[in-house]
Amino acid sequence: MTTRNFSRRGMLKAGAAGLAAAALPMGWARPARAAGEVVLGAVYVGPRDDFGWNQGHAVAMEILKTVPGVTVIEEENVAETDAVSKSMESMINLDGANLILGTSFGYFDPFMIDLATKYPDVQFRHAAPLWSADKHPMNLGGYFSYLNQAHYVNGVAAGLSSATGKIGFVAAKPIPTVLSNINSVLLGARSVNPAATVQVIFTGEWSMPVREAEAANALVDAGCDVLTCHVDGPKVVIETAEGRGIKSCGHNTSQAALAPKGFITGAEYKWATIYALYADLLGKGEPLPNVVIGGYDNDMVGNTAYGAGATPEAIAAADAAIAGLKAKKPIYVGPLKDNAGNVVLDKTFDNYDPVLDGMGFLLEGVIGSIT
Amino acid sequence: MTAEMLTTILIAMLGGAIRVSTPFLFVALGETLTEKSGRINLGLEGNLVLGAMVAYAVSYHTGSPWLGVLAAGGSGLMLGVMHGVICSLPRVNDIAVGLAMMSFGIGVAFFFGKPYIQPSAPRLEAWPVGGWSDNPALRQALDINPLFFIGIAVAVFLWWGLANTRTGLILRMTGDSEPAARAMGVDPIRVRVLATAAGGFLAGVGGAFLSLSYPGSWNEGLSSGQGLMAVALVIFARWNPLRCIAAALLFGAAGAIGPALQSVGISQGYYFFNAAPYILTLFIMIASARLAAGQDAPGELSITK
Numbered sequence: 001m002t003t004r005n006f007s008r009r010g011m012l013k014a015g016a017a018g019l020a021a022a023a024l025p026m027g028w029a030r031p032a033r034a035a036g037e038v039v040l041g042a043v044y045v046g047p048r049d050d051f052g053w054n055q056g057h058a059v060a061m062e063i064l065k066t067v068p069g070v071t072v073i074e075e076e077n078v079a080e081t082d083a084v085s086k087s088m089e090s091m092i093n094l095d096g097a098n099l100i101l102g103t104s105f106g107y108f109d110p111f112m113i114d115l116a117t118k119y120p121d122v123q124f125r126h127a128a129p130l131w132s133a134d135k136h137p138m139n140l141g142g143y144f145s146y147l148n149q150a151h152y153v154n155g156v157a158a159g160l161s162s163a164t165g166k167i168g169f170v171a172a173k174p175i176p177t178v179l180s181n182i183n184s185v186l187l188g189a190r191s192v193n194p195a196a197t198v199q200v201i202f203t204g205e206w207s208m209p210v211r212e213a214e215a216a217n218a219l220v221d222a223g224c225d226v227l228t229c230h231v232d233g234p235k236v237v238i239e240t241a242e243g244r245g246i247k248s249c250g251h252n253t254s255q256a257a258l259a260p261k262g263f264i265t266g267a268e269y270k271w272a273t274i275y276a277l278y279a280d281l282l283g284k285g286e287p288l289p290n291v292v293i294g295g296y297d298n299d300m301v302g303n304t305a306y307g308a309g310a311t312p313e314a315i316a317a318a319d320a321a322i323a324g325l326k327a328k329k330p331i332y333v334g335p336l337k338d339n340a341g342n343v344v345l346d347k348t349f350d351n352y353d354p355v356l357d358g359m360g361f362l363l364e365g366v367i368g369s370i371t
Numbered sequence: 372m373t374a375e376m377l378t379t380i381l382i383a384m385l386g387g388a389i390r391v392s393t394p395f396l397f398v399a400l401g402e403t404l405t406e407k408s409g410r411i412n413l414g415l416e417g418n419l420v421l422g423a424m425v426a427y428a429v430s431y432h433t434g435s436p437w438l439g440v441l442a443a444g445g446s447g448l449m450l451g452v453m454h455g456v457i458c459s460l461p462r463v464n465d466i467a468v469g470l471a472m473m474s475f476g477i478g479v480a481f482f483f484g485k486p487y488i489q490p491s492a493p494r495l496e497a498w499p500v501g502g503w504s505d506n507p508a509l510r511q512a513l514d515i516n517p518l519f520f521i522g523i524a525v526a527v528f529l530w531w532g533l534a535n536t537r538t539g540l541i542l543r544m545t546g547d548s549e550p551a552a553r554a555m556g557v558d559p560i561r562v563r564v565l566a567t568a569a570g571g572f573l574a575g576v577g578g579a580f581l582s583l584s585y586p587g588s589w590n591e592g593l594s595s596g597q598g599l600m601a602v603a604l605v606i607f608a609r610w611n612p613l614r615c616i617a618a619a620l621l622f623g624a625a626g627a628i629g630p631a632l633q634s635v636g637i638s639q640g641y642y643f644f645n646a647a648p649y650i651l652t653l654f655i656m657i658a659s660a661r662l663a664a665g666q667d668a669p670g671e672l673s674i675t676k
Contacts, residue, residue, distance in 0.1 A: 046591070046592070047481075047591045049489060051590075077591070201630050201634060202633065202641050204641065208595055209586040209595075210391060211629070212586065213586035214391070214631075215633070217511065218633070220511075221379065221382070221508040222379070222634040233590055239491070240586070243587075368633065369638035371639055
């Protein structure tokens with residue numbers, strides 16, 4: 001898919017550049033800034049305080065505001081459409097931004113790729129493992145924490161805290177990151193209870209509270225006694241689980257306070273580790289690496305402190321799983337079949353193997369479908 | 372599909388109809404009242420969102436969810452009065468003002484709502500109507516919020532009041548023929564401002580249901596357009612409060628189909644099933660146009676003039 005490349009601003013700019021080129025040796029001038037100064041534009045898909053994905057980024061971003069010579073400008077509620085191009089272009093042209101952080105999955109293709117081509121002297125970084133050196137511009141890059149490692153720990157704890165062995169998962173969209181979280185919960189649960197299943201309901205939207213509540217209720221009605229989720233704001237799912245008297249595992253940030261009776265543990269991003277690295281490099285005036293990825297082994301994800309829903313065996317097994325992940329023990333131990341019976345992973349893969357980044361299947365034991 | 376699966380889906384649709392319908396019902400009743408007076412208020416989505424925020428904030432600060440419901444109604448009332456008064460100025464288009472009021476209500480709600488996304492406020496308690504059943508899913512489906520019953524009572528009262536009271540007659544007359552109202556010595560502007568204000572109050576209460584009952588927390592994606600769909604429901608319900616109940620229940624049930632089908636293992640095509648309420652809206656619009664809904668529409672509405 002391609003986008004319109006002429007916006008009104010683009011046309012004006014081209015016209016003005018033509019005029020200016022005739023009169024002046026330099027073309028269109030961006031807002032002037034001192035050498036070495038960094039204007040960082042951060043774009044969020046939802047509100048900065050959503051108890052979830054966007055809040056995780058926004059809170060961690062604070063560290064960048066403390067670096068001398070770095071100005072942070074932020075815009076929230078920017079949809080994964082043409083809107084993100086407009087928002088980022090306005091940051092570049094009007095605010096003089098020279099580093100853009102796009103924090104939502106759908107910003108990347110085609111919007112950030114096109115912008116990176118259009119503005120070769122602006123650095124772009126995107127919060128997903130989508131960038132590859134042979135396909136995309138070099139002023140673009142990605143950073144990502146492998147939250148599926150923490151979801152694997154969720155699965156281990158849930159597998160031993162559940163009485164029925166049926167775990168419910170409210171998922172937003174069937175993209176690889178979400179599918180990997182679902183599959184990791186299953187593999188975690190099956191590592192301690194080989195009969196465990198994960199039932200998934202896709203809502204189709206990152207944030208749709210009424211449908212998320214409906215999905216949570218439907219999963220409880222189907223016999224699940226632990227709920228977890230991958231939606232932007234897990235508050236509704238966790239509160240619904242608590243209200244129905246079952247257990248829950250969190251996602252993105254800590255939701256322990258929402259479920260005093262049934263909370264087991266939760267998967268949390270530690271974006272601060274990445275942003276602190278960026279802050280350090282920017283402070284020294286050094287270029288940012290194109291790709292920063294990590295998980296438990298380099299402190300980029302973590303699990304919420306165990307709640308009242310976690311049984312003692314679950315805590316012991318989850319702690320052991322965390323120790324294993326820190327030692328880079330692989331989650332995807334092959335061969336593995338998808339839930340239609342086809343072998344999808346023929347061997348064991350390292351936790352950061354790019355093959356897993358393109359995951360497009362639900363493993364055997366997951367009840368649900370991605371289409 | 373086995374009988375057991377069918378039962379699960381039907382129970383889920385029943386539960387969904389009861390859980391999801393209440394905000395639709397309140398907004399649709401508010402819009403019916405407003406349109407019966409001869410004005411369209413497309414801004415009720417704004418009332419819904421602002422009502423949700425205000426209810427949550429007040430419940431959080433006072434510890435009383437019912438005070439939150441009242442405050443939500445009050446915020447809706449104020450938006451309604453604003454719409455009513457602005458539309459009473461000469462040559463002001465009520466549809467355009469409604470759209471502006473929608474952005475205004477949502478904007479105010481988001482602006483003041485930031486600090487309330489995180490905290491947990493006391494919620495409205497549901498009545499366990501299904502206590503007689505030993506099916507846990509059915510019991511859950513029949514945990515009914517009192518606001519649902521209040522909504523039904525308001526609908527019946529409006530239906531009766533519009534047909535059988537002097538106030539109802541004046542309202543209908545103002546909506547059907549402004550010259551007739553003037554000839555009777557009724558001030559149409561006063562009637563319309565009052566009707567829009569009362570309609571706004573009801574929509575605000577609908578918002579309180581969203582944040583204090585189901586799904587029961589405040590965030591910016593809470594309404595996702597339910598207020599707009601409820602306005603469309605009024606045309607389907609042909610300005611009849613009793614039909615508003617049926618329309619709201621139908622929409623709630625349609626919204627529950629997607630998750631319910633996935634929960635029994637029919638997981639292919641969930642995007643299609645999740646779109647059920649919107650597809651339903653389209654068919655309803657086509658069907659109601661064929662039924663010559665214009666016959667039931669108040670004569671003074673700007674869409675019928």
